[in-house]
Amino acid sequence: xxxxxxxxxxxxxAGALPAGAGEHAARADGQLEKPAVEFRDIDIHYGKFVAVRxxxxxxxxxxxxxxxxxxxxxxxxxxxxxxxxxxxxxGQISIGGRRVDDIPIYKRNIGLVFxxxxxxxxxxxxxxxxxxxxxxxVPKPEIARRVGKALxxxxxxxxxxxxxxxxxxxxxxxxxxxxxxVFEPEVLLxxxxxxxxxxxxxxxxxxEIKKIQKETGITAxxxxxxxxxxxxxxxxxxxxxxxxxxxxxxxxxxxxxxxxAFVADFLxxxxxxPGVVASVDGQKATIALSAGQQVTALSPKVLASGARVTVVxxxxxxxxxxxxxxxxxxxxxxxxxxxxxxxxxxxxxxxGTIIRANTQIDGRLAREGEAIDVGFDPAACVLMxxxxxRIA
Amino acid sequence: MxxxxxxxxxxxxxxxxxxxxxxxxxxxxxxxxxxxxxxFFTFVTAGVETSALTLANWKEFLxxxxxxxxxxxxVRVGAxxxxxxxxxxxxxxxxxxxxxxxxxxxxxxxxxxxxxxxFTIRTFSWIHILGEQGxxxxxxxxxxxxxxxxxxxxxxxxxxxxxxxxxLPYMILNVYVSLESIxxxxxxAARSMGCTSAQAFREVTLPLSLPGxxxxxxxxxxxxxxxxxxxxxxxxxxxxLFGNLIYDTIMGQLNWPMGATLSIVLFIVLGCFAAAYTRYxxxxxxxxxxxG
Numbered sequence: 255x256x257x258x259x260x261x262x263x264x265x266x267x268a269g270a271l272p273a274g275a276g277e278h279a280a281r282a283d284g285q286l287e288k289p290a291v292e293f294r295d296i297d298i299h300y301g302k303f304v305a306v307r308x309x310x311x312x313x314x315x316x317x318x319x320x321x322x323x324x325x326x327x328x329x330x331x332x333x334x335x336x337x338x339x340x341x342x343x344x345g346q347i348s349i350g351g352r353r354v355d356d357i358p359i360y361k362r363n364i365g366l367v368f369x370x371x372x373x374x375x376x377x378x379x380x381x382x383x384x385x386x387x388x389x390x391x392v393p394k395p396e397i398a399r400r401v402g403k404a405l406x407x408x409x410x411x412x413x414x415x416x417x418x419x420x421x422x423x424x425x426x427x428x429x430x431x432x433x434x435x436v437f438e439p440e441v442l443l444x445x446x447x448x449x450x451x452x453x454x455x456x457x458x459x460x461x462e463i464k465k466i467q468k469e470t471g472i473t474a475x476x477x478x479x480x481x482x483x484x485x486x487x488x489x490x491x492x493x494x495x496x497x498x499x500x501x502x503x504x505x506x507x508x509x510x511x512x513x514x515a516f517v518a519d520f521l522x523x524x525x526x527x528p529g530v531v532a533s534v535d536g537q538k539a540t541i542a543l544s545a546g547q548q549v550t551a552l553s554p555k556v557l558a559s560g561a562r563v564t565v566v567x568x569x570x571x572x573x574x575x576x577x578x579x580x581x582x583x584x585x586x587x588x589x590x591x592x593x594x595x596x597x598x599x600x601x602x603x604x605x606g607t608i609i610r611a612n613t614q615i616d617g618r619l620a621r622e623g624e625a626i627d628v629g630f631d632p633a634a635c636v637l638m639x640x641x642x643x644r645i646a
Numbered sequence: 647m648x649x650x651x652x653x654x655x656x657x658x659x660x661x662x663x664x665x666x667x668x669x670x671x672x673x674x675x676x677x678x679x680x681x682x683x684x685x686f687f688t689f690v691t692a693g694v695e696t697s698a699l700t701l702a703n704w705k706e707f708l709x710x711x712x713x714x715x716x717x718x719x720x721v722r723v724g725a726x727x728x729x730x731x732x733x734x735x736x737x738x739x740x741x742x743x744x745x746x747x748x749x750x751x752x753x754x755x756x757x758x759x760x761x762x763x764x765f766t767i768r769t770f771s772w773i774h775i776l777g778e779q780g781x782x783x784x785x786x787x788x789x790x791x792x793x794x795x796x797x798x799x800x801x802x803x804x805x806x807x808x809x810x811x812x813x814l815p816y817m818i819l820n821v822y823v824s825l826e827s828i829x830x831x832x833x834x835a836a837r838s839m840g841c842t843s844a845q846a847f848r849e850v851t852l853p854l855s856l857p858g859x860x861x862x863x864x865x866x867x868x869x870x871x872x873x874x875x876x877x878x879x880x881x882x883x884x885x886x887l888f889g890n891l892i893y894d895t896i897m898g899q900l901n902w903p904m905g906a907t908l909s910i911v912l913f914i915v916l917g918c919f920a921a922a923y924t925r926y927x928x929x930x931x932x933x934x935x936x937x938g
Binding site: 374437 | 829831832834835836837838839840841842845849850853854
């Protein structure tokens, strides 16, 4: 397993943990509950191409876990492997403690929501939602009752007789959600369900999906490349890159304490300032940036003088002008984007290095070409080592 | 005048479709109109008719059961051919759609290869297979399984066989195109909700491919019912279809007014089937199928 995962703080109350640590945490909580979904050392190859490598994860029952990463990182492959739509090459997958590697897709009891909705165009809304119940031999009156309840849950009661083509994209996706939860599957898999919707609808559906997941208490695995969706909806986020796990943590953890340079960059485009440790005073290190200026940073570990490090600061943690506190860097405004209450500045701090600052406007809006100070608190940054792993 | 040409100018559009419109009017609509007028001309004797208008030809067609028999037989052979094409053609279409073989285009090309040889020559080739001295009879005689050659050629079976040979690619392409337009995640969705692959086929794939099957059935029916070469070469006099009747009336009896009447009848009957299909399925499916 990846070094960086072990270096990540993981509270025991977490929803998703690396498989080994999961059991340990469960014991610490005094619970003997089996994880809802568990991956052990999964590798998935397509011919010579390795889509997923060394994937281990335990997902707690009732939690909402997001697989986040750029396209091609293996997140969808993992999701499809739970459903049985992709065969794993090595390792094992368990759902509710039952190994499913050899169980065919139609016996896995899984709810799937696709990006393209995948509603049956030739069937009415009722027949679409009733589909899973029909193949579970549920009696007809019971089917009618449960379909009605599911449609109420997604706020589309009375739409039974319509065809999918008569519904808007958002409504179709809600029907798809109803269809996936109506037979009470053990796990709900959501494969970028919001990507095909327009921006307003996306926000509404985000809230709705989360609400329904809480109400039903279903274990949900959500795949997305959108960091905002991941941060706002998840109990736990699994950040993936190139077939590997980069970090597992709560939204706050992965945002505030990114385990790797990749996570820092992928979630919220952090400023990455490379430099060399100039002097050390206990946990306080003075770092000479490649850009030519010096900053001080708090390190959880005493650093060696002369070590190469990268200072990672979120644009939101920076202040500019007279309110610049802590580390003050002299710079020049390269561009200004006025956003109403706040503004995003791109500030050159020498040697072609540009810092992005997203701050409240204090007094006057700085214009392009103006000299300006930019500052951040020594505790507001994270330090990465040469290999791009967080120093902890 | 500042009346400059634009890319999406309506005049340009008309100019571009004008040649095709002209051809259609001159060589399709006008001849049909002339034929329609001919049905009211008076037949005097072989090769001679007068433009004196009469309903005699229509009266003869409507009252003589000889013609009705031909029409019924033509519809029956056409329907039979279309249905056999549908049953036989669905499987290869499904196979080409479902295969993970990388060079699918090659399989589709194989379907089109027969079109490289003249349709008439392909029809003639059946004589060497089904004839008295044909492949099948000679083989069976040599093996001693039969003493007398079997009568296979010049039967209705031979005609249907020839039509199948000619029409099967049309059916396969039509079904294939409608299968190809099915979103495969629908099948994954059905499977994830508890369907075996056979059940997913029945619930999703089959119903969604029916428009293509319907288009193939109509196309095969119309082409079979309108065929003339195949029954002429592979059938006996008794297996003649409506097209052969028209040929015989015009070229044999030199009765042009009656020939025109029979042509218009076939035109109307097949037109009705096509219209009924368009009403319920939409013509776009056929266009898709022909576009391959």
